[in-house]
Amino acid sequence: MSAVTWHEARRYAREVGRPLGPVQRPLPEAVGSALAVPLVALSPLPAYDSAAMDGYAVAGPGPWQLVGRVLAGDPGTPAALSPGHAVEIGTGAMVPNGADAVLPYERAGRTGRTVSGGIAPGRHVRRRGEDCPVGREVLPAGTVVNPIVLGLAASLGHDTLTVHRRPRVGMVVTGSELRTAGLPLPGQVRDAIGPMLPGLVRAAGAELAWGSRIADDASALVAALLRCDADVLVVCGATSAGAADHLRRALDTLAAEVPVRGVACRPGHPQLFAALPHGRYVVGLPGNPYAALVAALTLLSPLLGRLSGRTEPATQTATLAGPVTPHDRDTRLVPVARVGSAALPVGHDRPGSLWGAAGADALAVVPPGWNGDEVELLSLPAAETALPLPAIVPWRPTVASAPTRPTAQAGDIPRVSAAP
Ligand SMILES: Nc1nc2c(c(=O)[nH]1)N[C@H]1C(S)=C(S)[C@@H](COP(=O)(O)OP(=O)(O)OC[C@H]3O[C@@H](n4cnc5c(N)ncnc54)[C@H](O)[C@@H]3O)O[C@H]1N2
Ligand code: MOO
Secondary structure, three states: OOOEEHHHHHHHHHHOOOOOOEEEEEHHHHOOOEEOOOEEOOOOEOOOOEEOOOEEEEOOOOOEEEEEEEOOOOOOOOOOOOOOEEEEEOOOOEOOOOOOEEEEHHHOEEEOOEEEOOOOOOOOEEOOOOOEOOOOEEEOOOOEOOHHHHHHHHHOOOOEEEEEOOOEEEEEEEOOOEEOOOOOOOOOEEOOHHHHHHHHHHHOOOEEEEEEEEOOOHHHHHHHHHHOOOOEEEEEOOOOOOOOOOHHHHHHHOOOEEEEEOEEEEOOOOOEEEEOOOOOEEEEEOOOHHHHHHHHHHHHHHHHHHHOOOOOOOOEEEEEOOOOOOOOOOEEEEEEEEEOOEEEEOOOOOOOOOHHHHOOOEEEEEOOOOOOOOEEEEEOOOHHHHOOOOOOOOOOOOOOOEOOOOOOOOOEOOEOOOOO
16 A cells, blocks of 8 residues: 555645535525635624714713704614704614714713713714725635624625535445444444544535445445545545455446555555546545544545635644654554643544544644654534534435344344445
């Protein structure tokens, strides 16, 4: 296996694709997508001269004669205020032309219709456009739309946003030994990658559009690769060299280009990256669950980040606050918890176990022969990315055609001869 370095693999995955075409989305549907054009203020902020405090809008030197009241949402424009006059005003209400300042109730004296007090000109008046003038670019293209961006876009007058289309990902989980529920019988293994992958995909800016489980069956894998119409197809397991590992052979059968056949990292070295003749990308994740996580962060996330038009995140670094043994040739990926500016290895990071990574904030990238310098950190996704979103994550398991073993129970993955 000719493995590329971990950094080469990641750079390749980040640079091979192009952001998907711009689409217009209503605000709520744009969350998680990246802006395809800069966000520009359609309306000034504030949109009109408005009161920042509840009190009295006053014109000229005091005391002032109270001539009316203006509240937020009142129809029309309030009448202009003459020197020596005041109106009672609510926070957010339009400040009448001619008013110099808003005198808060707390600083005002009032006797009948006479208001007194001292206030500097301009105080507590938010002038139209002072937070953001109309036409100003406030966020660059590539910004990920989060709930705060939605709020900002709404306050600047947007109903829709122009964002990059989110990549559609298909997932094929392979393994005759896998089952999806209950305690595994001897020789069986609970599928750990199927539950993990949708959230990883979403955290990288994409959506899981299609999912299937197949047994270790070469023709089923070829059929799945042929039939999936997603932008990116992720195959879990079957990446290695064993008699039941069919991915490399399936890709050769389909005349796929395989620019990354293994990555010099631990765990996760059998991961691969391919392009099918019709242009779709295939990422192969090793079957060991922690190795699959490492591979997802190495090849899949950068690819999806690029296709979804997200700006590349800045590199984060930290000092490792615990002992780590580097590999002599390969990059090690080590789960860590952040403690201030340091990162503490949490252990439990054998290739088959997600225990360490599940309690970690990030994976530390420990280069071969590491000498104790600061290391790069890859953030792990927040829990919210795993919230179920049934509208965009249809899960269509392959229908059983024949059980693999006589003891098969509900939750087993049956051997099938064709992808869905
Ligand atoms: N001769 C060699 N053998 C192996 C090599 C190698 O270089 N030469 N690499 C090893 C490494 S490293 C890994 S990682 C695995 C990768 O194997 P595959 O991607 O082919 O995956 P499988 O063989 O199907 O499974 C490996 C392991 O993971 C378990 N598994 C698979 N899928 C899941 C899942 N969805 N959830 C939980 N666990 C899963 C499976 O039961 C196996 O225990 O190859 C090594 N061998
Ligand atoms: O990719 Mo494997 O053991 O390095 O899990």
